[in-house]
Amino acid sequence: MDAEARKRALREQFEPVIDALGFKFTPDAELVDYCLEQEMVLYERHGIPFCPCKGLTGVREEDMRKVCPCIPWHKAHFDKMKRCWCGLFVHKDVTDPDVLMQFPEKEME
Amino acid sequence: MEKVMMYTLSTCPWCRKTKQWFNDRKVPFDYVDYDLASSEEKEKIRERLAKEKLDLSFPIVYIGETCVQGYNPGKYGALLGLS
Numbered sequence: 001m002d003a004e005a006r007k008r009a010l011r012e013q014f015e016p017v018i019d020a021l022g023f024k025f026t027p028d029a030e031l032v033d034y035c036l037e038q039e040m041v042l043y044e045r046h047g048i049p050f051c052p053c054k055g056l057t058g059v060r061e062e063d064m065r066k067v068c069p070c071i072p073w074h075k076a077h078f079d080k081m082k083r084c085w086c087g088l089f090v091h092k093d094v095t096d097p098d099v100l101m102q103f104p105e106k107e108m109e
Numbered sequence: 110m111e112k113v114m115m116y117t118l119s120t121c122p123w124c125r126k127t128k129q130w131f132n133d134r135k136v137p138f139d140y141v142d143y144d145l146a147s148s149e150e151k152e153k154i155r156e157r158l159a160k161e162k163l164d165l166s167f168p169i170v171y172i173g174e175t176c177v178q179g180y181n182p183g184k185y186g187a188l189l190g191l192s
Binding site: 031033036038041042052053054056057076085086087101102103104105106 | 118119120121122124135143144154155162163164165166167178179180181
């Protein structure tokens with residue numbers, strides 16, 4: 001399967017899951033492309049499409065919280081940011097993702 | 110100017126943007142790509158972040174002793190006294 005086909009496959013796999021959670025792919029097409037490419041790198045490395053912006057510890061219980069789409073594990077935080085950490089997914093009502101800031105979970109309050 | 114140290118991931122688009130922000134302003138920095146680091150170095154990074162109660166969400170930038178998690182040009186500029 002070539003790279004474009006694999007990206008399409010990841011998209012089709014993620015779409016129903018994120019839709020049910022109230023998210024969509026970011027309108028920033030370049031970021032979608034880049035993140036999916038990096039997730040394929042991680043898939044090659046680890047056999048799992050981990051989040052490209054979260055580090056792994058090698059501890060299964062901890063790293064499972066970083067498998068894309070990792071929204072369910074970080075719902076409150078991501079809802080506050082209206083995006084996931086790497087920005088691949090945003091809330092359905094977002095039209096301009098550039099205004100959405102990353103901030104640490106501990107700064108949520 | 111304050112010393113800048115970054116922890117990043119080679120796969121992270123926001124880490125790439127962060128490095129670009131500092132390069133564009135000719136602000137020198139050191140960095141470690143956590144995912145490409147040795148096991149010992151990863152352990153040290155995890156210990157340092159645990160003290161700050163931070164998880165492994167990157168980028169993480171130290172400007173002097175102040176830690177900024179997430180791509181945040183506003184904070185970088187304020188901490189460095191740059192517009």
